[in-house]
Amino acid sequence: MTKKYLLEIGVEELPARYVRDALQQLKDNCAKIFKDERVTYEEINVYSTPRRLVLVAEGLEDKQADLKETLKGPAKRIAFNDDGNPTKALLGFMKGKDIKINNTYIQEYNGEEYVYANIIKNGKNIKEVLNINMINLIKSITFPKSMKWGGKNIRFARPIRWIVSLLDDEIIPFDLEGIKASNITKGHRFLGSNKIEINCVDEYFDLLKDNYVIVDQNKRKETIKYRSEKLAKEKGGNLLPDETLLDEVTNIVEYPTPIIGRIKEEYLSLPKDVIITPMKEHLRFFPVVDDKKRLLPYFITVRNGNEDFIDTVIKGNEKVLGARLEDAKFFYMEDIKVPLDSYVEDLKNIVFQEKLGTLYDKTKRVQKLAAKIGGYLEVGEDTENNIDRAGYLSKADLVTKMVSEFTELQGKMGMEYAKTSGENEIVSLAIYEQYLPRYSGDELPTTTAGAILSIGDKLDSIAGSFAIGIQPTGSQDPFGLRRQALGIINIILDKKLNLSLSELIEFALYIYVEENGLAFDYNKVKLEITEFFNGRIKNMFMDMGIRYDIIDAVISTKTDDIYDMRIRADKLNEWLSKDGLSEILSAFNRVSNLAEKAITDEVKRDLFIEEEEINLYDTFNNIEEKVISFINKKEYDKALDQFVVLREPVDKFFDNVMVMVEDEDIRDNRLGLLKKIYDTMLLICDLSKIVNK
Structure with a gap:
């Protein structure tokens, strides 16, 4: 009969952002232990509340699987003496492995006979396995930040206060630096018992529910979502979707009770984000909106407890929110007393980065870089003016009272204050869109001005960081440069922008020299930034399902236009799905191998001697113009089709023509032809x- 094991690690309240990863480690590490220890099980499930990490392993066998092992001993010639008796070598082998002479046998290995023995190690009882390994399982969980406490050596996110270790109805004891595993757990901090005895694993969840703890985080999440949506609909609205906030709230309550409160009408005249940001970011409240996403005068919060004294709790939450919104209203009214552009000069007093100047310096650099990008894209005069104005105002909101208090509102308040200052819609929106995308899957800029400003802002940060040597290393990326590079790539692909990455990097670095007098190894830094972007491009293209060899084939060309790379990759992927390409790839591998030895691509027809080289030269000349025409129209698959006719001439050339002859002129002419084909x-x-499959 199989068994069920429960491990509960009781802690002080865990940070919500730590929980998901900790649970995954708990599950994965336990599975690894069971595998290493030959423990058969049906499934492992993990659960959490703010005060506990829980593992339940079901279908455990009574003991480890027996281990059958074949042991190889000494060679027969040294294992026995002339009388056929065991020598010291064999006796030592048998003693060390605890085996008898009648368990041994002779078997040949690599032409020589050796002594072997088959042994069976009986599996340990599951209780012993759990007793030995659960301490290591707990210690194996790591966190972004850990702590020691109470003179203990173990490090954990928060102090461990109790441990439950129960196999069906039997305690599996162990001692973790004075914390003894038992069958005693704790209920809700205020509503439940501080000492709950668990007689068997099957009653664990019900006992805790009776003590106001819902252990299953998925059930808590569903409860919060369903009841909150129900409350919102009763007021004629909907819950504003926010999966991240929902996950966070789920991980900070043990017994969720959603409640609805009211926002005073006097605050509803504030910009929507001014109301929502304090609600979500500071108080973990859910906004309520109508079908058109307009804010309604309600909020939903989740109480960690039951419905006792619920009216008092609602009033308390309304009071807290009112105080926050009163502050926000004051900041907003103070900020709009002057136009947004009046804040720009104050940016001179805020350091962007010690070696990269102030936020005012960054503003000027971004303006120049955005203007250059606009020039590359040949935007119209109105867009050009909008880019310049939005660039000038882009960081102004960072010195306002509102953003100083609520930093999450950077960009959003810039947009709002631009509108109240009379700036046009495009300029206002571009100020907000400069920060997009802020994270994976975030929205992208909708305006051309916003897209260009966002690229300029992000590229300036990347170029400056690399120039002063604070680029990402390993898993460390404190300034989020990888995220910003991915943001640039996403915008370029989304907007289908044809931009030379090399030229943009060059200009971004040049501005630092011109504006900030920054000294650095220009060529080295440019190469580092280019390789950094190529790494991000490769990763993104692979996430899109593009083969790694296709990505390498595209990145190895002279193009540095990211959108054009995507077009080439798609066209090449389609082209490679055709039949009969194996021979073509082999032919061009031969061309590329020798083309690298060429010192020039200059070719003279009168130096060709053999019929096969003349035929290859003429065939290539016949397709070259068509190839260039298709390339100019970005019809890369059609350009590749033209090269198919070269397969046979290339094969005949290599089969019948000696390229590396002694005559220097003839040799260079033949290499030049191969280089010309390869360069095209x-x-x-x-x-x-391309990997020939």
Whole structure:
């Protein structure tokens, strides 16, 4: 009969952001222990509340699986003496492995006979396995920040206060630096018992529910979502969706009771984000909106407890929110007394980065870089003016009272204050969109001005950081440069922008020299930034399902236009799905291998001697113009089709023509022809990078 094991790690309240990863570690590490220890089980489930991490392993066998092992001993020639008796070598082998002579046998290995023995190690009782390994399981959980407490050596996110270790109805005891495992747990901090005895694993969840603890985080989440939506609908509205906030609230309550409160009408005249941000970011309240996403005068919060004295709790939450919104109203009214552009000069007093100047310096750099990008894209005069104005105002809101208090509102308040200052809609929106995307899956800029400003702002940060040597290393990226690079790539692909990455990097670095007098190894830094972007491009393209060799083939070309790379990758992927390409790839691998030895691509027809080289030269000349025409129209698949006709001439060339002859002129002419073919191919992709499947 199989068994069920419960491990509960009782702690002081865990930070909500730590819980998901900790649970995954608990499950994965336990599965690894069971595998290493030959423990058979049906499933492992993990649960959490703010005060506990819980593991339940079901279908455990009574003991480990027996281990059958074949042991190889000494060679027969040294294992027995002339009389056929065991020597010291064999006796030592048997003693060390605790085996008898009648358990041994002789078997040949690599032409020589050796002594072997088959042994069976009986599996340990499951109780012993759990007793030995659960301490290590607890210690294996790591957190972004851990602590020691009470003179203990173990590090954990918060102090461990109790441990439950129960196999069906039997305690599996162990001692974790003075914390003894038992069958005693704790209920809700205020509503439940401080000492709950668990007689068997099956009653664990019900006992805790009776003590106002819902252990299953998924049930808590569903309860919060369902009851909150129900409350919102009773007021004619809907819960404003926010999965991140829902997960956080789920992980800070043990017994959720959603309640609805009211927002005073006097605050509803404030911009929507001014109301929502304090609600969500500071108080963990859910806003209520109508079908058109307009804010209604209600909020929903989740009480960690039951419905006792619920009216008092609602009034308390309304009072707390009112105080926050009163502050926000004061800041807002103070900020709009002057136009947004009056704050720009104050940016001179705020350091962006010690070696990279002030926020005012960054503003000027972003203005120049955004203007350059606009020039590359040949935007119209109105867009050009909007980019310049939005760039000038882009950081002004950072010195306002509102953003100083609620930093989450950067960009959003810039947009609102731009509107109240009479700036046009595009300029106002671009100020907000400069920060997009802020995280994976976030919205992207909708306006051309916002997209260009966002690229300029992010590229300025990347260029400056690399120039002073604070680029990402390993898993460390304190300034979020990887995220910003991915943001640039996403915007370029979304807007289908044709931009030279190399030229943008060059100009971004040049501005630092011109504006800030920054000294650095220009070529080295440019190369580092280019490789940094290429790494992000590769990762993103692979996430899109593009083959790694196709990505390498595209990145190896002379193009540094990210959107054009995507077009090439898609076209090449389609082209490679055709039949009969194996021979073509082999032919061009031969071309690329020798083309690297060429010192020039200059070719003279009168130096060709063999019929096969003349035929290859003429065939290539016949397609070259068509290839260039298709490339200019970005019809890369059609350009590749032209190269198919070269397969046979290339094969005949290599089969019948000696390239590396002694005559220097003839050799260079033949290498030049191969280089000319290869360089033309590189205008599309590098087929030598494709793995021939």
